[in-house]
Amino acid sequence: MVAETDVRNAVVELLRKTVVKLPADVRSALVKAMDTETAEVPRMQLKAILDNIALAEQGNTPMCQDTGVTIFYVTLPKGCEVDVEKGIIEGVKQATKEVPLRPNAVHPLTRKNPGDNVGDRMPYINCKVGDKDYIEITVMTKGAGSENMSQLAMLTPSQGIKGIKEFILNTVLRASGNPCPPMVLGVGVGGSSDICMKLAKEALLRPLDERNKDPEVANLETELLQALNMLEIGPMGLGGKTTVLGLNIEYGYCHTASLPVAVNVQCWAARRGTVRIHPDGTLKFPTHEEA
Amino acid sequence: MTKRLKTPLSEEDVRALKFGETIYLDGVVFTGRDEVHIHALEYLEKGEKIPVDFKGSALFHCGPIMRKTGDVWEVVAAGPTTSSRMNSLEPEFIEKFGPGAIIGKGGMSQPTVDAMKEHGCVYLAITGGAAVLAAKGLKTVSGVEWYELGMPEAIWIINAENFGPLTVGIDAHGNSLYAVVNDKVKENEPKVRERLGLKK
Numbered sequence: 001m002v003a004e005t006d007v008r009n010a011v012v013e014l015l016r017k018t019v020v021k022l023p024a025d026v027r028s029a030l031v032k033a034m035d036t037e038t039a040e041v042p043r044m045q046l047k048a049i050l051d052n053i054a055l056a057e058q059g060n061t062p063m064c065q066d067t068g069v070t071i072f073y074v075t076l077p078k079g080c081e082v083d084v085e086k087g088i089i090e091g092v093k094q095a096t097k098e099v100p101l102r103p104n105a106v107h108p109l110t111r112k113n114p115g116d117n118v119g120d121r122m123p124y125i126n127c128k129v130g131d132k133d134y135i136e137i138t139v140m141t142k143g144a145g146s147e148n149m150s151q152l153a154m155l156t157p158s159q160g161i162k163g164i165k166e167f168i169l170n171t172v173l174r175a176s177g178n179p180c181p182p183m184v185l186g187v188g189v190g191g192s193s194d195i196c197m198k199l200a201k202e203a204l205l206r207p208l209d210e211r212n213k214d215p216e217v218a219n220l221e222t223e224l225l226q227a228l229n230m231l232e233i234g235p236m237g238l239g240g241k242t243t244v245l246g247l248n249i250e251y252g253y254c255h256t257a258s259l260p261v262a263v264n265v266q267c268w269a270a271r272r273g274t275v276r277i278h279p280d281g282t283l284k285f286p287t288h289e290e291a
Numbered sequence: 292m293t294k295r296l297k298t299p300l301s302e303e304d305v306r307a308l309k310f311g312e313t314i315y316l317d318g319v320v321f322t323g324r325d326e327v328h329i330h331a332l333e334y335l336e337k338g339e340k341i342p343v344d345f346k347g348s349a350l351f352h353c354g355p356i357m358r359k360t361g362d363v364w365e366v367v368a369a370g371p372t373t374s375s376r377m378n379s380l381e382p383e384f385i386e387k388f389g390p391g392a393i394i395g396k397g398g399m400s401q402p403t404v405d406a407m408k409e410h411g412c413v414y415l416a417i418t419g420g421a422a423v424l425a426a427k428g429l430k431t432v433s434g435v436e437w438y439e440l441g442m443p444e445a446i447w448i449i450n451a452e453n454f455g456p457l458t459v460g461i462d463a464h465g466n467s468l469y470a471v472v473n474d475k476v477k478e479n480e481p482k483v484r485e486r487l488g489l490k491k
Contacts, residue, residue: 113441180419
């Protein structure tokens with residue numbers, strides 16, 4: 001029988017793994033960027049990134065000082081009676097002290113910092129009920145440098161796919177070197193304004209080497225990725241071949257009169273992690289298993 | 292050869308740097324981001340003294356993760372934050388407080404480039420997100436001011452040793468590596484539009 005303290009402990013461990021070590025798909029994309037780069041300045045940037053990843057793992061230290069705000073995606077088994085929300089909140093508090101995480105969460109108007117990354121609607125928890133017997137908790141630790149470059153547009157249906165491409169291109173041009181490129185783009189298309197932004201963030205949860213199941217959308221992902229890398233904004237905006245490390249699109253049906261499109265911008269340190277808490281209390285970390 | 296400089300920087304040190312060059316720093320480095328800029332300028336307006344002297348200093352746009360053991364602070368992770376957030380405050384900050392170097396990521400806008408040229412200051416780019424690597428060069432912490440602003444927003448006074456690599460992104464002569472990249476991006480944009488089937 002899983003208890004609230006099991007959830008808390010699992011969340012502390014999940015946050016530690018997530019901020020210390022990147023998922024394998026993100027690491028391979030960075031190695032590939034280094035392999036294809038020829039110019040000296042971007043190579044130096046990518047080398048610093050790869051050295052840093054190794055140092056963070058060796059020292060069990062967060063790879064970036066901006067350990068983000070914590071956005072959770074929870075799938076509960078049917079009839080789950082554990083107070084998962086409370087377990088997550090306590091886990092975030094404990095991880096802030098123990099990992100440590102930087103206390104990032106502040107009141108939006110007074111800017112007062114409680115120091116424990118917990119406040120109204122923070123951590124933010126998305127929750128649904130699934131058909132498995134375990135509790136699955138995914139976390140994205142989202143830094144502000146990249147998040148601040150994110151955008152939403154309420155296009156008209158007549159603007160169509162061209163309008164979507166135009167908007168994504170302009171978002172990348174506007175972001176330039178600010179979001180710590182090589183960046184990952186999560187694109188949401190459709191839904192309503194709020195759903196569209198959620199889709200954009202959820203797109204960032206998919207591994208970079210996995211294309212959308214819809215072949216047309218998959219082609220759009222590849223086309224945009226290749227085209228955007230021709231801009232040569234490069235790592236840290238200092239020029240170079242890799243500006244966008246990955247681009248994932250998620251869509252949802254929308255009103256016949258609208259075409260919302262959202263881009264959630266993510267830095268190279270695309271940190272996400274998942275833990276599964278099985279009924280007997282065992283923990284599995286599918287995003288952080290050793291290859 | 293890679294240059295190594297010690298803070299506080301003289302105007303001569305600063306003016307000798309060229310954009311695109313790589314350097315390493317020794318000496319005191321102050322952290323300061325949004326709130327430090329806002330507060331310092333507010334203090335000045337009210338005629339109050341700020342707790343540190345930024346003259347010739349290296350001001351690092353950074354909100355670090357720090358750990359306190361007993362009475363001693365140590366730097367856990369300390370990469371740069373996005374410098375463009377300070378675009379509207381930096382020209383006045385440079386004019387009034389005279390730092391020799393701003394360390395950050397992403398570059399800064401033209402008014403800051405102009406202020407750097409006028410007052411003798413450079414912008415040093417450090418790899419964003421590479422916070423453990425950066426922390427290696429930030430050896431000891433000699434103090435903290437304005438801690439009430441919160442850990443990320445306080446002024447941390449740090450002793451650096453071989454801190455870098457830092458790329459001179461903007462020099463004190465009005466040259467910016469970001470402007471060069473920007474021109475290249477503008478040149479590339481029509482090709483990208485063509486590839487995507489968009490109007491040029």
